[in-house]
Amino acid sequence: MTQRRPSLPLVAAWLGLLGLLALTVTMAYVPLGAANAVVALSIGITKAALVAAIFMELRHRDALALLFAGAGLFWLGILLWLGLMDFLTRT
Amino acid sequence: MPDSPAVAPQFASVSHRDETAELGMWVFIATEVLLFGGLLLSYFVYRHAYPQGFATGGRHTEIVIGTANTAILLTSSFLVAWAVEIFAAETRRLTAGLLAAAICLGLAFIVLKGIEYHGEYEEHLVPGIDFRFTGDLANGVQLFFIFYFIATAIHALHMIIGIGLLAVLALLCRGAPSTRHRAALHSAALYWHFVDIVWIFLFALIYLPGRSTS
Known part of the structure; x- marks a missing residue:
């Protein structure tokens, strides 16, 4: 049978990315001093890694x-x- | 799936040809990483020199539009990854539909970016054209907005190229999809996801600084 629906990892990655986006915007408003930039970049790196591993299929390469x-x-x-x-x- | 014409003489097989195309795409992406890398370096140097100015500049950007655009791009990447995953002769209409939806999201991103640029023009925040920010932080804020306009404009240019690529592939996939088209779609998808990753970092560097201080 031909696959039409997106696979579970794809959907999970998409929802996870949107969740991380909500998290990073929320955390930006919490006063942490210099740690704000560290949190923002760490979440950014996590999101990029998700896109690279799952959307760009690097986990299968x-x-x-x-x-x-x-x-x-x-x-x-x-x-x-x-x-x-x-x-x-x-x- | 039909595969015509046969693979070029330098390739042993279809998979050899497709793997070579993918590696070539990654080499191209490496050059793009360094293009944006130069911008990132200048950003970090000037943010280090003008921390207050960059925080103030960040607070003057439109967080609602920035966040919406991030969600739009992430979703469009998801749709493109979905299209790559299900690519087959039997699913060509759905594949083309998913690519069309991703294109629409890409266009929505560009429209929102235009609205945002217009807002910044109205607020006199465009260096070189109309910049009227005064006070101690004016230099830092101006450097922030120079980075903002150059980085987001180069990113938007990549978006427009990506939209064009996806449009061509949506049309090709609607016809008679071959393994050549699958390889081409895969390369275009890598490019689209890369543009998405660039935006993830631009979002963190442009929209998020200075939000927790007044």
Whole structure:
């Protein structure tokens, strides 16, 4: 039989993403000082990981595809790390 | 599912061709990550230098439109992932319908963004055209809005390209879908999800700062 309905992981990811969106907006209004930015970015990274793993199907991919997908993150890490080091450590 | 014409000589099989297309798409996405990465770097540098200005700037954005647009994009990504999952000759009408719904959500995103831009123009918050924010924080707020307009405009451009891609694929899928079309839809879906991920971070960096302070 041909599949017409979305699979359970797909629906769960979609509802989870909307839940995380509600959570991040709510948390933005709770005064946490500098931790507000940490919470916002942590939830953002979680949402991005859900999209990458389930919508982009990376959870079903082999090591080679993960390597190609991770390459962008690797270079982004170098860009942000070396780029920000001077600004964050300068007194 | 018909597969014509046969695969190009450099590929051993259909799956070899499709895997190569997917890896190529990830390489392209890596270059896009670095395009937005440069913007992110400038954002963090200036947020570090002007924390109060960026918090004030964030408070001046439209959180309701931003949140609605995030929900719209997440839902459109879900519809596209659904279309990829069920892609088959028997489901071509549903596939095309799901892509059409995702396109409509993408257009709704662009319309809301336009309404938001108009509101910021009315509030004199557009650097270079009409920016009248005064006070100690004016420099930081102006840098925030320069980032806001450049980042969201480049993102909106990606959205418009994505809408065009999805429209072409919706038309192709309505005809006689082949494995070539499945590979093309898969690549376009990766692009659409990537644009969604970019927005997830832009939302966290633009709309959320400064909400808990007055």
